[in-house]
Amino acid sequence: MTEVVDGRKTRKLVLQxxxxxxxxxxxxxxxxxxxxxxxxxxxPVRVAAAASGxxxxxxxxxxxxxxLVPGAGAKFLNVEDADELIEERAKIGPGALGCxxxxxxxxxxxxxxxxxSRDVAAGVTAVCFAGLAALHFWTRGRVDEFNQSLSKEASxxxxxxxxxxxxxxxxxxxxxxxxxxxPLGLLTAFAVLELGAIFWVVGKRGLLVPR
Amino acid sequence: MENRVKVHREERGWSxxxxxxxxxxxxxxxxxxxxxxxxxxxxxALRMAKLFAVPVDxxxxxxxxxxx
Numbered sequence: 001m002t003e004v005v006d007g008r009k010t011r012k013l014v015l016q017x018x019x020x021x022x023x024x025x026x027x028x029x030x031x032x033x034x035x036x037x038x039x040x041x042x043x044p045v046r047v048a049a050a051a052s053g054x055x056x057x058x059x060x061x062x063x064x065x066x067x068l069v070p071g072a073g074a075k076f077l078n079v080e081d082a083d084e085l086i087e088e089r090a091k092i093g094p095g096a097l098g099c100x101x102x103x104x105x106x107x108x109x110x111x112x113x114x115x116x117s118r119d120v121a122a123g124v125t126a127v128c129f130a131g132l133a134a135l136h137f138w139t140r141g142r143v144d145e146f147n148q149s150l151s152k153e154a155s156x157x158x159x160x161x162x163x164x165x166x167x168x169x170x171x172x173x174x175x176x177x178x179x180x181x182x183p184l185g186l187l188t189a190f191a192v193l194e195l196g197a198i199f200w201v202v203g204k205r206g207l208l209v210p211r
Numbered sequence: 212m213e214n215r216v217k218v219h220r221e222e223r224g225w226s227x228x229x230x231x232x233x234x235x236x237x238x239x240x241x242x243x244x245x246x247x248x249x250x251x252x253x254x255x256a257l258r259m260a261k262l263f264a265v266p267v268d269x270x271x272x273x274x275x276x277x278x279x
Contacts, residue, residue: 080227080228080238083228084228084238087228087231087237087238088237088238088239091237143237144235144236144237144240145236145240145251145252145255146236146237146239146240146243146244146249146251147237147239147240149249204248205243205248205249206242206243206246206248206249207239207243209246211242
């Protein structure tokens with residue numbers, strides 16, 4: 001049985017997407033403007049890492065606010081109503097935290113070496129990785145079969161995309177056509193491919209359809 | 212795979228959240244099944260059929276026929 005999407009719901013989703021894009025653009029502009037000198041703007045790898053980190057952090061922030069204040073969250077997240085956010089709090093809370101940790105990790109590493117000391121960055125990195133690992137184990141078995149299926153499908157897709165993209169890059173680098181990707185670039189590539197895979201799978205399973 | 216989950220749910224006056232609670236799954240899962248975006252596992256399909264008191268093949272319609 002297929003669902004017919006009405007115009008009001010589509011308008012709501014378009015407005016939500018436009019709002020998200022606007023906040024994202026403003027946050028990115030502010031980050032690079034206020035952090036002038038902290039991030040080497042001539043280094044595309046650092047800029048890409050910082051921009052990806054901001055996207056992750058904003059997604060985490062929006063979802064966290066939605067989980068904490070469901071009444072407001074229902075207005076900017078694609079859910080049926082505030083009750084759905086309350087019901088799903090145990091699942092979306094860790095998801096939001098995971099995005100915040102990944103965003104923090106990428107931003108902190110992008111700030112190195114100009115904007116932050118190496119020891120501080122190493123400490124934050126360790127906390128972020130430990131937090132991500134803990135969340136992975138904590139959420140196992142706590143989500144239902146549909147969400148487990150989404151997670152497996154997105155992980156498999158991200159893995160395949162990483163293999164194709166990074167293997168091609170490695171082959172070309174080996175043959176001398178390209179420089180091998182910088183360590184931060186590798187981390188950013190994994191993060192971006194993972195996020196892309198999640199959105200692709202979530203879209204395919206109808207979760208981006210206005211509700 | 213086409214299914215009649217929404218029809219049976221609405222006949223009983225249940226919301227997606229209510230059906231999800233009865234089956235122990237999220238509202239998203241019910242929505243994904245009803246809109247043909249997700250085929251439930253066999254245990255969940257059996258639980259749905261039991262809850263609606265209908266045979267599984269009346270809840271989930273598969274057009275496949277065995278060949279000669």
